[in-house]
Amino acid sequence: MNKVGQIFFAVFLFNAATLFAQAEKEDPNLKLWYDQPAGIWEEALPLGNGKTGAMVFGGVKGVLFQLNDNTLWSGFPDPGNNENGQKYLPLLRKAVFNGDYDQAAKYWKKMQGPYSARYLPLGDLFIDFKFLDQDTVPSSYHRELNLNNAVSTVKYKLNGVTYKRESFISHPDQVMVVRITADKKNSISFNTSLSSKLRYGVSANANDYLILKGKAPKFVAHRASVPEQIVYDENPTGEGMNFEIHLKVEAEGGRVESDGNTLKVSDADEVFLYLTEATSFNGFNKSPGLEGKDPSKEAKANLENAIGKSYEQLKNAHVADYQNLFQRVSLDLGLDKEAVSLPTNKRLLRFNQDEQDNQLQALYFQYGRYLLISSSRTGAVPANLQGIWNPHVQPPWGSNYTININTEMNYWLAENTNLSECHVPLFNFIENLAENGAKTAQINYGIEKGWTAHHNSDVWAKTSPTGGYEWDPKGAARWAAWPMSGAWLSTHLWEHYLYTGDKQFLQEKAYPLMKGAAAFMLEWLIEDENGYLVTNPSTSPENVFTIDGKKYEISVATTMDMAIIREIFTACIRAGEILGNDNTFTEELRKAKAKLYPYHVGQYGQLQEWFKDWDDPEDKHRHLSHLFGLFPGGHITVENSPKLAAAAKQSLIHRGDESTGWSMAWKINWWARLKDGNHAYKILESGLNYINPSQNEVQMSGGGTYPNLFDAHPPFQIDGNLGGTAGITEMLMQSHAGEINLLPALPDAWPSGAVKGIKARGNFMIEMSWKNEELVKATIHSEKGGNCRLRTNIPVKVVEVSYKKAAGVNPNPLTRELKNPEFVNNAKGDLLDLNAAKGFVIDFMTEDGKSYTVVPL
Ligand code: FUC
Numbered sequence: 001m002n003k004v005g006q007i008f009f010a011v012f013l014f015n016a017a018t019l020f021a022q023a024e025k026e027d028p029n030l031k032l033w034y035d036q037p038a039g040i041w042e043e044a045l046p047l048g049n050g051k052t053g054a055m056v057f058g059g060v061k062g063v064l065f066q067l068n069d070n071t072l073w074s075g076f077p078d079p080g081n082n083e084n085g086q087k088y089l090p091l092l093r094k095a096v097f098n099g100d101y102d103q104a105a106k107y108w109k110k111m112q113g114p115y116s117a118r119y120l121p122l123g124d125l126f127i128d129f130k131f132l133d134q135d136t137v138p139s140s141y142h143r144e145l146n147l148n149n150a151v152s153t154v155k156y157k158l159n160g161v162t163y164k165r166e167s168f169i170s171h172p173d174q175v176m177v178v179r180i181t182a183d184k185k186n187s188i189s190f191n192t193s194l195s196s197k198l199r200y201g202v203s204a205n206a207n208d209y210l211i212l213k214g215k216a217p218k219f220v221a222h223r224a225s226v227p228e229q230i231v232y233d234e235n236p237t238g239e240g241m242n243f244e245i246h247l248k249v250e251a252e253g254g255r256v257e258s259d260g261n262t263l264k265v266s267d268a269d270e271v272f273l274y275l276t277e278a279t280s281f282n283g284f285n286k287s288p289g290l291e292g293k294d295p296s297k298e299a300k301a302n303l304e305n306a307i308g309k310s311y312e313q314l315k316n317a318h319v320a321d322y323q324n325l326f327q328r329v330s331l332d333l334g335l336d337k338e339a340v341s342l343p344t345n346k347r348l349l350r351f352n353q354d355e356q357d358n359q360l361q362a363l364y365f366q367y368g369r370y371l372l373i374s375s376s377r378t379g380a381v382p383a384n385l386q387g388i389w390n391p392h393v394q395p396p397w398g399s400n401y402t403i404n405i406n407t408e409m410n411y412w413l414a415e416n417t418n419l420s421e422c423h424v425p426l427f428n429f430i431e432n433l434a435e436n437g438a439k440t441a442q443i444n445y446g447i448e449k450g451w452t453a454h455h456n457s458d459v460w461a462k463t464s465p466t467g468g469y470e471w472d473p474k475g476a477a478r479w480a481a482w483p484m485s486g487a488w489l490s491t492h493l494w495e496h497y498l499y500t501g502d503k504q505f506l507q508e509k510a511y512p513l514m515k516g517a518a519a520f521m522l523e524w525l526i527e528d529e530n531g532y533l534v535t536n537p538s539t540s541p542e543n544v545f546t547i548d549g550k551k552y553e554i555s556v557a558t559t560m561d562m563a564i565i566r567e568i569f570t571a572c573i574r575a576g577e578i579l580g581n582d583n584t585f586t587e588e589l590r591k592a593k594a595k596l597y598p599y600h601v602g603q604y605g606q607l608q609e610w611f612k613d614w615d616d617p618e619d620k621h622r623h624l625s626h627l628f629g630l631f632p633g634g635h636i637t638v639e640n641s642p643k644l645a646a647a648a649k650q651s652l653i654h655r656g657d658e659s660t661g662w663s664m665a666w667k668i669n670w671w672a673r674l675k676d677g678n679h680a681y682k683i684l685e686s687g688l689n690y691i692n693p694s695q696n697e698v699q700m701s702g703g704g705t706y707p708n709l710f711d712a713h714p715p716f717q718i719d720g721n722l723g724g725t726a727g728i729t730e731m732l733m734q735s736h737a738g739e740i741n742l743l744p745a746l747p748d749a750w751p752s753g754a755v756k757g758i759k760a761r762g763n764f765m766i767e768m769s770w771k772n773e774e775l776v777k778a779t780i781h782s783e784k785g786g787n788c789r790l791r792t793n794i795p796v797k798v799v800e801v802s803y804k805k806a807a808g809v810n811p812n813p814l815t816r817e818l819k820n821p822e823f824v825n826n827a828k829g830d831l832l833d834l835n836a837a838k839g840f841v842i843d844f845m846t847e848d849g850k851s852y853t854v855v856p857l
Helices: 003-025 084-097 101-109 295-307 311-326 344-352 358-375 406-410 412-416 420-445 485-500 503-524 559-579 583-594 642-655 661-673 677-687 719-732
Strands: 031-034 045-048 052-056 062-069 123-128 139-146 151-158 161-170 175-182 188-195 199-206 209-215 242-252 255-258 263-268 270-279 330-332 545-547 550-552 599-601 740-742 753-760 764-771 774-782 786-792 796-798 823-825 840-846 851-856
Touching (some): 031 344, 031 358, 045 139, 045 161, 045 358, 052 161, 062 270, 084 101, 084 420, 101 550, 123 242, 123 270, 161 311, 175 295, 175 311, 188 199, 188 270, 209 295, 242 295, 263 270, 270 295, 311 358, 330 358, 344 358, 406 412, 406 485, 412 420, 412 485, 412 719, 412 753, 420 485, 420 503, 485 503, 485 559, 503 559, 503 583, 559 583, 559 599, 599 642, 642 661, 642 823, 661 677, 774 786, 786 851
Parallel strands (some): 599 823, 740 786
Antiparallel strands (some): 031 139, 062 123, 123 188, 139 151, 151 161, 161 175, 188 263, 199 209, 242 270, 255 263, 774 851, 796 851
């Protein structure tokens, strides 16, 4: 072979090898697909690069891409701090200690501030195949979202011509690209336009280039029922974000013309649409009107970059970037051929008829990972209540950051499903909150140390208590009187360290923020008459308690408050020990931790939610915040605190399974932590209950899944998707209790399967397969070295190195503290039998970068 021949052959081999490797990795069933265009938003398919979002409707005559930019919010930095707080806090505390909970709630209402800003829709890209009749019906219509490469494809045959539209949103090139092809020359003709639900104007920059310039309102009321719902600054350079969308159309063959605000494509062979957008958002503390970035510059630069590249270049870069994250994990729970031959919406309905469809659950698991990759990437703001996808100017709950559960839940899958990088936008957001939250601590509470945040936030990193919704000024305290989210969010930083072992991150980024959150808590806690450290005021998010038939919101030391404080204090003490440089502070924390108001097991054997045993076993409220210590916290475990775990189980039984989407996702995680795979599965199964997309009103129970597999609260919230994926992972593997537990909560419905690439604390990567509900083989890849403590349901051996039965505390520093928290038992009867702490536990030493094979003995 001559040299050219050799090179050619080598290139051929290389390409064949990469193609083969790709084909091997690409699972043909990792697709959502439909035989109809989307008629309703919850049928459309989401694309995103962490910043730009699009919902692909995939029509035939009219083609809609509903667009978002995750920095486009109403308003401007508006801290909303309330100095009245300092005046009323002592009065409120006194009222609470005197048992006058009603008066306490009245005082609280004088201490809070306004609601958050709203996440807004950017605009619509519309393609009108105007030559078609309204009722032109194509044959063999197919619309899909391929999770293997984050590309959406629409394909159909019309008048003998096969049309195909491929679309994706690239993270590396910050552009949305749509490619339209036909298998017959000169068959593509359409008009395309841009519009927005906000104030806007469109003009043509050239024959093939449209620019939409828009302005966001400075105020949007939470609900349409309020007068003056949407307020614009009449001065175009005044408050409210500016934004732009740039669209360029390139056609092969045919013509592209413009009539001012529409682009007209005629008789083309192939067409490319490039769309970029930007807002004037210039950081959480800068006015977007007065100190904003120029959106024109950014949108134009991204567009110019994109059109300088070929479609293949753009697509390859997009796919490589996406697959680098997505392909780290695979999950096989078995395949039902009949099920995968059906469109996804019909599969959901089939599954609801009690038909087995394990691949649908694997698809749902991977969809959660897809959604996080698409909504939370480096350099962007974190995923909000709807990720980055929102068509409403007044979205439910403002599509804000609801940080008393929903935002945290968005990130529960980040570490254990091997998407650590996608966690980073949350850390940057926490940094912003810490800056604003130090002022809230000072102004609202007179606390000079540390920082706090309350239950709602927005792109402006609001930390003040956001009071009653505008239509409901009465019922605010039970959600707003809750300065706990700084501490909760800070545990995410610690978790990132436990998974990665990145000491520099711990030292430079995590610890200062964690310390600030803990320092606030040291000041916030006060001693009660028995010498316990308690929180006052204290709420159990959004729930109320009843005394003599009367409902109250505020009291003392709710179980969740104390659990969050336990977690952040423990994390700071551990971090202080590892970094070895903050002894005085860690000593202070140790002392305070020993005096925290303990857990109580109540009269019904339940984990007591409130300061006193006011719990109602009939209460079905969606929040079960008092189980925080079981999950996402890790200080209540089946192995180390079985009585508390049993009480948590009793509380779960009282509350029941059915609830809103996110609440059910939380319950999957709790039942997994209780090692009850069948119960976790039962909730996962009902969470996949088909919800009719035309039902979009807010409901406080009855969660499920829309045709596009978006989680339904209802309405759509992304937390349930992401929390569901986290829950499936917890069913397969857990690592919170100082050990890696393989198959801790495997349901009977998944007798055989395999998972690859999930992560455990200590920076271990896990691959394993199982059959007849028993482990067949596991490979543990150690990325950081250190002791690996492994719990399995059957006795196992490690092939490469010696191992021994585990004893004492796990010496690996990347594990959790395992002390059983103190508790008081007021239960009348026996606690539930948990049948806990099963299995075999071994220790073996690992080296950084090596893999270890574990097989049955
Ligand atoms: C909390 C929850 C609601 C909803 C909202 C966004 O208020 O109680 O169920 O998820 O956040």
